[in-house]
Amino acid sequence: MTPTCVILDDYQNVALEMADWSSLRERVNLRVSTAPVVGEALIALLSDAEIVVMMRERTPFPAELFAALPKLKLLVTTGMRNASIDFAAAAKQGVTVCGTSSAPGTTAELTWGLIHALTRTIPAENANFHAGGPWQTSVGRDLRGTTLGIIGLGNLGQRVARVGTAFDMNVLGWSRSLSEETAKSVGAERAATLHELLRQSDIVSIHVPLNAGTRGLIGAAEFGLMRPQALLINTSRGPIVDEAALIDALKSGRIAGAGLDVYDTEPLPVPHPLRGLPNVVATPHLGYVTQANYRAYFTGVVEDIARWLDNNPVRVLTA
The missing domain is CATH 3.40.50.720 (NAD(P)-binding Rossmann-like Domain)
Known part of the structure; x- marks a missing residue:
């Protein structure tokens, strides 16, 4: 049969x-x-x-x-x-x-799309353009000379790091198993701790798998360490970041913005707080698509x- x-x-x-x-x-x-x-x-x-x-x-x-x-x-x-x-x-x-x-590398490519969308306010300027709205309303952020912190320097994190160095960014990497040699091989410096990376970074990008050790890795305490102008990029898995803490950090201005491709619940419900925050650039889990x-x-x-x-x-x- x-x-x-x-x-x-x-x-x-x-x-x-x-x-x-x-x-x-x-x-x-x-x-x-x-x-x-x-x-x-x-x-x-x-x-x-x-x-x-x-x-x-x-x-x-x-x-x-x-x-x-x-x-x-x-x-x-x-x-x-x-x-x-x-x-x-x-x-x-x-x-x-x-x-x-x-x-290989599809999610790393999307990571940079989210970074550029946030730093150059591309979604808002694009919306203005198509709506016949005001011309040139924002002043973008430069990448050169800023610090990119990468949580997880595996295959995807290394790809993101190499692009960061091409933009003349200072690249920090951290994971529990990261060696100095691996970090140096992609032009990055190994941060001694996660907290050190969070304190020093202008952009933080997550590239670790979701497991018992990484679930809730970034919560309210971690957001409290980040710079007010910092951006968080998550293209890995939603639950690595405490969602409630993320929403609070974005609403309060504790961090400047977030670029998200992954969520606790997918598809994300329509009446969800993340959908209404102006400092969020989000895609519907397109990293591998x-x-x-x-x-x-x-x-x-x-x-x-x-x-x-x-x-x-x-x-x-x-x-």
């Missing part, structure tokens, strides 16, 4: 265009969902699926969802890391979990499904 495959959260309705699915057309029944689905509606959507394709962490897969889907045999996530999957539950139920390759990345994702998805059907799975994830 031909298995059913459901592709979740294809918001742009492009999954079937971003890869060659022809090899699977007669092997699986493909079904695409283009909007967020939760609760009982999600269980109903997936109830007959042996294969489910996830787009990053848009739809979490906790133990309760696995338990409600006894037919599920293969779960494919785009990328090679997904903190929203309960891997123990998957193993207990005998579900194979596979990942895919990705295009690029043509090259989607092609890498869905090409990998096709291969994962084909190899699993051939009893030879690849890129199997266990945690």
Whole structure:
């Protein structure tokens, strides 16, 4: 019997265009969902699926969802890391979990888009331009000579650091495991502590994964250390920053602004305080949403499904 495959959260309705699915057309029944689905509606959507394709962490897969889907045999996530999957539950139920390759650096590129949007007030000036409003209302901030603090100098943080040095910024890096050698390799200086980085930086950009050690890493105490003109950029995960503390810091002028691509709840509810703050430039989790990345994702998805059907799975994830 031909298995059913459901592709979740294809918001742009492009999954079937971003890869060659022809090899699977007669092997699986493909079904695409283009909007967020939760609760009982999600269980109903997936109830007959042996294969489910996830787009990053848009739809979490906790133990309760696995338990409600006894037919599920293969779960494919785009990328090679997904903190929203309960891997123990998957193993207990005998579900194979596979990942895919990705295009490097896409989130680092968006980080700089948010930085420029904030420092040169691009959204407001663009809105004025298209509305026929006043001409040239703002005085932008220079990057040269200012300090960029990067929390997490892994792959993405290093890419952000190299661009910072190209703009003649002073770059500081910090993480619990960061070495002097790694920092120097990208033109950065290692901050002794997170608090030191926060005190010295004009722009703070977050590039650490969300885990027990980083959840709530930036809270009210940390905002109290930052400069009043400082900007916070978060393209990693929302809960790394205490949301209530962030909103308070932005409303009170404790910091000058924030560039955000990630949130505690996604999609962010419409009646949400962050949507009404003028010193926030925000995007709807676009860090990984690029043509090259989607092609890498869905090409990998096709291969994962084909190899699993051939009893030879690849890129199997266990945690």
